[in-house]
Amino acid sequence: xxxxxxxxxxxxxxxxxxxxxxxxxxxxxxxxxxxxxxxxxxxxxxxxxxxxxxxxxxxxxxxxxxxxxxxxxxxxxxxxxxxxxxxxxxxxxxxxxxxx
Amino acid sequence: xxxxxxxxxxxxxxxxxxxxxxxxxxxxxxxxxxxxxxxxxxxxxxxxxxxxxxxxxxxxxxxxxxxxxxxxxxxxxxxxxxxxxxxxxxxxxxxxxxxx
DNA sequence: GCTATTGTTCGAATATTATCGAACAATAAA
DNA sequence: TTTATTGTTCGATAATATTCGAACAATAGC
Numbered sequence: 143x144x145x146x147x148x149x150x151x152x153x154x155x156x157x158x159x160x161x162x163x164x165x166x167x168x169x170x171x172x173x174x175x176x177x178x179x180x181x182x183x184x185x186x187x188x189x190x191x192x193x194x195x196x197x198x199x200x201x202x203x204x205x206x207x208x209x210x211x212x213x214x215x216x217x218x219x220x221x222x223x224x225x226x227x228x229x230x231x232x233x234x235x236x237x238x239x240x241x242x
Numbered sequence: 243x244x245x246x247x248x249x250x251x252x253x254x255x256x257x258x259x260x261x262x263x264x265x266x267x268x269x270x271x272x273x274x275x276x277x278x279x280x281x282x283x284x285x286x287x288x289x290x291x292x293x294x295x296x297x298x299x300x301x302x303x304x305x306x307x308x309x310x311x312x313x314x315x316x317x318x319x320x321x322x323x324x325x326x327x328x329x330x331x332x333x334x335x336x337x338x339x340x341x342x
Numbered sequence: 343g344c345t346a347t348t349g350t351t352c353g354a355a356t357a358t359t360a361t362c363g364a365a366c367a368a369t370a371a372a
Numbered sequence: 373t374t375t376a377t378t379g380t381t382c383g384a385t386a387a388t389a390t391t392c393g394a395a396c397a398a399t400a401g402c
Contacts, residue, residue: 144367144368144380156269156337156340157263157264157265157266157269158264160260160261160263160264160337161260161261161264163260164257164258164260164261164264165257165359165360166257167360169256169257182378182379183378183379184377184378184379190361190362191361191362191363192362192378192379192380193361193362193363193364193379193380193381193382194360194361194362195379196379196380196381197359197360197361197380198360199379200380201359212368212369214369214370214377214378215368215369215370215376215377215378215379216369216377216378216379217378217379217380229340230336230337230339230340231336231339232332232335232336232339233333233336233337233340235332235336236330236331236332236333236335236336237256237260237330237333239330239331239332240256240329240330240333244350244397244398265389265390282348282349283348283349284347284348284349290391290392291391291392291393292348292349292350292392293349293350293351293352293391293392293393293394294390294391294392295349296349296350296351297389297390297391298390299349300350301389312398312399314347314348314398314399314400315346315347315348315349315398315399315400316347316348316349316399317348317349317350
């Protein structure tokens with residue numbers, strides 16, 4: 143497939159991050175990535191169609207929450223923990239600490 | 243005017259809080275309330291129509307972020323800091339610490 | 343009671359998002 | 373090269389949000 147544009151730390155916007163995290167499906171993705179380190183898109187669909195998941199991963203990617211790299215035919219996603227912590231210290235921790 | 247329903251601490255939902263805060267207008271309201279303690283609706287409109295502001299205050303109220311009480315003909319709004327901190331420790335602080 | 347002030351609610355128009363099937367692109371493996 | 377696998381992109385539809393004017397409700401003050 144192809145390469146994605148990821149926003150740099152200074153381009154990450156608080157509103158976009160909060161919006162991306164306000165969706166239950168995306169929040170579940172983020173929680174999983176926080177627990178398991180990294181995962182492919184397929185590993186995190188809950189039986190949802192691929193196009194829907196692709197949409198959610200894109201929102202997370204463009205908000206600067208997730209980094210996606212090519213890995214064979216699949217895409218490996220991981221949380222941009224350090225970048226998020228650099229941009230908004232404590233935000234991700236507070237979100238992840240909330241009961242899920 | 244009339245009394246409002248405010249969600250109890252246990253009813254406050256992370257997704258709703260994140261969503262409410264993801265809007266620039268509402269985030270600006272929250273920042274102002276954090277700075278100045280409390281304010282009427284009119285004090286925080288940026289020249290926007292009353293009905294639009296009323297909408298945004300409602301979203302903040304129903305998410306559990308803001309408490310509104312009657313004060314003469316006007317409404318006094320204040321942040322539910324303690325309740326938010328109780329529900330999601332550190333979340334509000336992280337949001338407010340971000341450059342605005 | 344009358345008037346002014348503050349905000350809510352209604353209704354409609356607009357804009358944004360979510361969802362999903364189908365077609366497509368890229369890699370891997372046989 | 374052919375086939376399978378993984379996701380993306382497109383297009384259409386449905387669901388939600390935002391915006392704002394106008395009408396309304398509640399209080400304060402004259």
